[in-house]
Amino acid sequence: MAGVIFDGVSKFYDDVAAVSDLDLVVEDGEFMVLLGPSGCGKTTALRMIAGLEEISAGKLSIGGRVVNDVDPAQRDISMVFQSYALYPHMTVHRNIESPLLVRSYHVDGPDSPARKLTRDERTERVLEAAQVLGLEPYLKRKPAALSGGQRQRVALARAFVGRPQVFLMDEPLSNLDAKLRAQTRIELVELHARVGTTIVYVTHDQVEAMTMATRVAVMAMGRLQQVGTPQEVYQRPVNTFVAQFIGTPPMNCLDGVVASDGSISVGAGSLAVPSGLSTRLEAGRKVVVGVRPEHLEFTTDASGSSVPAEVRAVEWLGHECLVSAQVAGQPLIVRLAGMATNEVGSSVNLSAPAGDLHLFDPDSTERLD
Amino acid sequence: MNDATSSSRSASAPAPPASSSRPPASPALDTTRRRRRRYDPKELGLAALFLGPSIAVFATFYYLPFFRLLSWGTFKQVRGGQSYRSVGLEQYREVLTGQDFRAGLGHSVMYVLYTVPIGLVLGILLAVAAHRRLKGIKVFQAIFSSTLASSVAVSSVIFFFVFNPTVGYFQVNWRNEKSMALFAAALPSIWQNLGLAFVIVLAGLQAVPDEVLEAARLDGYGPMRRLFRITLPLISPVLLFLLVVLVIFGFQAFAQIELTTNGGPAGASETLVFKIFRLNQDYGVGSVMSVGLFFVTLVVTFMQFAILDRRVHYGDA
Numbered sequence: 075m076a077g078v079i080f081d082g083v084s085k086f087y088d089d090v091a092a093v094s095d096l097d098l099v100v101e102d103g104e105f106m107v108l109l110g111p112s113g114c115g116k117t118t119a120l121r122m123i124a125g126l127e128e129i130s131a132g133k134l135s136i137g138g139r140v141v142n143d144v145d146p147a148q149r150d151i152s153m154v155f156q157s158y159a160l161y162p163h164m165t166v167h168r169n170i171e172s173p174l175l176v177r178s179y180h181v182d183g184p185d186s187p188a189r190k191l192t193r194d195e196r197t198e199r200v201l202e203a204a205q206v207l208g209l210e211p212y213l214k215r216k217p218a219a220l221s222g223g224q225r226q227r228v229a230l231a232r233a234f235v236g237r238p239q240v241f242l243m244d245e246p247l248s249n250l251d252a253k254l255r256a257q258t259r260i261e262l263v264e265l266h267a268r269v270g271t272t273i274v275y276v277t278h279d280q281v282e283a284m285t286m287a288t289r290v291a292v293m294a295m296g297r298l299q300q301v302g303t304p305q306e307v308y309q310r311p312v313n314t315f316v317a318q319f320i321g322t323p324p325m326n327c328l329d330g331v332v333a334s335d336g337s338i339s340v341g342a343g344s345l346a347v348p349s350g351l352s353t354r355l356e357a358g359r360k361v362v363v364g365v366r367p368e369h370l371e372f373t374t375d376a377s378g379s380s381v382p383a384e385v386r387a388v389e390w391l392g393h394e395c396l397v398s399a400q401v402a403g404q405p406l407i408v409r410l411a412g413m414a415t416n417e418v419g420s421s422v423n424l425s426a427p428a429g430d431l432h433l434f435d436p437d438s439t440e441r442l443d
Numbered sequence: 444m445n446d447a448t449s450s451s452r453s454a455s456a457p458a459p460p461a462s463s464s465r466p467p468a469s470p471a472l473d474t475t476r477r478r479r480r481r482y483d484p485k486e487l488g489l490a491a492l493f494l495g496p497s498i499a500v501f502a503t504f505y506y507l508p509f510f511r512l513l514s515w516g517t518f519k520q521v522r523g524g525q526s527y528r529s530v531g532l533e534q535y536r537e538v539l540t541g542q543d544f545r546a547g548l549g550h551s552v553m554y555v556l557y558t559v560p561i562g563l564v565l566g567i568l569l570a571v572a573a574h575r576r577l578k579g580i581k582v583f584q585a586i587f588s589s590t591l592a593s594s595v596a597v598s599s600v601i602f603f604f605v606f607n608p609t610v611g612y613f614q615v616n617w618r619n620e621k622s623m624a625l626f627a628a629a630l631p632s633i634w635q636n637l638g639l640a641f642v643i644v645l646a647g648l649q650a651v652p653d654e655v656l657e658a659a660r661l662d663g664y665g666p667m668r669r670l671f672r673i674t675l676p677l678i679s680p681v682l683l684f685l686l687v688v689l690v691i692f693g694f695q696a697f698a699q700i701e702l703t704t705n706g707g708p709a710g711a712s713e714t715l716v717f718k719i720f721r722l723n724q725d726y727g728v729g730s731v732m733s734v735g736l737f738f739v740t741l742v743v744t745f746m747q748f749a750i751l752d753r754r755v756h757y758g759d760a
Contacts, residue, residue: 125661161673232658
């Protein structure tokens with residue numbers, strides 16, 4: 075097993091930078107999720123690890139070895155593609171066996187020379203992978219005779235059978251239906267716990283990132299925005315992009331101004347300054363106040379820190395309720411457990427605990443601590 | 444004379460549509476018959492309206508001439524072509540087992556063996572080479588496929604002069620050497636087959652998903668292994684189609700031979716079609732040979748399907 079290190083890695087297509095100056099350390103055994111909207115460079119970054127894209131600048135190492143000029147097959151990685159990329163003319167058995175046919179492996183221990191596997195060794199590994207992924211009944215079938223979920227498992231088995239140092243996964247769940255996706259998420263986490271191999275996983279789905287990742291790397295426009303555990307990126311987003319990309323519905327971001335009494339006025343109301351803030355806020359400074367929908371609450375006390383709002387819509391989702399409101403022309407969403415009683419068009423007062431407020435600089439969009 | 448030529452050609456030329464158009468035609472008729480009771484006359488009229496034109500065209504230009512050809516084969520020319528006498532199947536037996544038919548068939552088979560494999564392999568190689576995202580690759584793709592756009596006459600004349608003993612770029616006298624004459628006549632066909640194979644294989648290659656080839660790269664497959672284990676199997680339906688079509692073209696080749704060697708020297712490059720053409724004064728024998736060529740083509744085509752179809756992978760669901 076091995077970690078992956080991006081050291082100032084960039085990828086240019088002509089003059090367009092798909093990935094710029096990426097510094098990222100994926101620890102050995104980690105489940106790292108590259109998360110971001112489409113076009114953010116996450117797939118390009120993954121394909122550079124695989125060796126399917128050339129690296130324009132910087133150094134990429136796998137397991138301590140710089141691999142910029144190493145052939146994909148020699149990088150000791152495997153990849154699960156979004157389309158699964160199974161060989162349609164081969165049986166499931168042959169598909170899984172495929173990485174074992176040509177590549178050499180250090181079968182007899184890490185210090186002995188790498189060699190090709192014997193036929194028996196290959197069969198043993200294929201059967202083992204098939205057993206782990208529940209594919210034994212389908213080994214003689216061709217991919218066309220399998221369901222989407224089964225094909226996805228074949229792709230996983232093909233990736234795992236060679237026991238590589240790093241698994242790369244490019245949105246492997248996006249072609250599955252919602253139920254199967256939820257189930258496969260859990261299975262992937264179990265599989266990771268079982269084999270302990272480093273996984274680099276690309277997705278635009280924050281649910282996948284939050285549920286599976288050891289750490290999440292949020293990317294936007296070719297740049298790394300934040301790396302951290304799912305809790306860190308959720309609870310302490312470093313900028314408004316991360317704040318609004320993570321979380322459904324996203325974090326509310328309201329324009330405010332620091333008042334002379336040190337509080338922050340938003341529209342006609344005011345909110346307390348987040349606790350533990352070390353940045354000095356001069357009166358009159360413009361700020362962006364971030365607050366997650368679940369941290370907002372209705373209050374009848376209009377005298378303390380609260381902002382007046384008008385209810386625009388109420389959506390009941392069964393286990394929770396989303397109230398869309400407007401504060402001084404700015405939309406925000408309040409998440410409530412159970413059923414909201416507010417009527418559309420009514421006026422309410424919203425407040426939030428000081429500890430759950432986030433401040434961002436409106437120009438740099440960076441977090442103010 | 445005109446009549447005889449066109450009738451003997453009609454047997455050889457429409458042979459490919461015969462095998463492909465016949466099966467779909469009859470089930471279509473069957474279903475109308477079976478469903479007659481369940482459909483009202485208005486719908487039947489509509490069906491007849493849609494089917495009518497194609498049935499009429501096929502009947503007039505294919506089925507009718509073909510049956511005429513079959514029956515002409517039972518008439519033997521007497522008194523130097525002054526009249527014909529019905530001899531039943533005797534003429535079929537005589538001609539199809541005769542030396543002339545066998546020699547012609549042998550030359551036709553050789554012609555197919557010269558033209559198909561070389562044209563196919565070169566076309567595949569060029570298509571694989573040109574299937575990449577490079578600036579200006581369209582220019583090369585246009586050049587490689589241009590042989591398809593030139594007529595048989597043009598390509599034959601080009602090769603006539605390229606391999607000409609006195610003014611040629613290669614000054615060889617293949618046309619007058621018994622062992623090389625047929626190959627000389629095959630060159631324009633090879634050149635044209637290459638363009639056809641190139642265009643069709645290139646289209647097939649576009650349909651091979653990039654991710655599958657990338658997966659093969661990660662699995663350690665080198666370029667040759669990727670070509671033989673992944674790319675070619677995935678485009679196998681296209682290759683089967685090409686093989687069948689090129690073989691039929693090979694059996695039907697005429698102008699290339701007429702323009703290059705005119706059948707010579709001493710009949711060394713007379714293929715079946717060429718012999719049929721030379722027999723245009725004898726309707727009877729020409730008809731029998733045409734029917735013979737038709738069945739040879741039919742059997743070879745069926746054999747290709749029977750043998751190769753199992754190895755062909757038709758698409759993913």
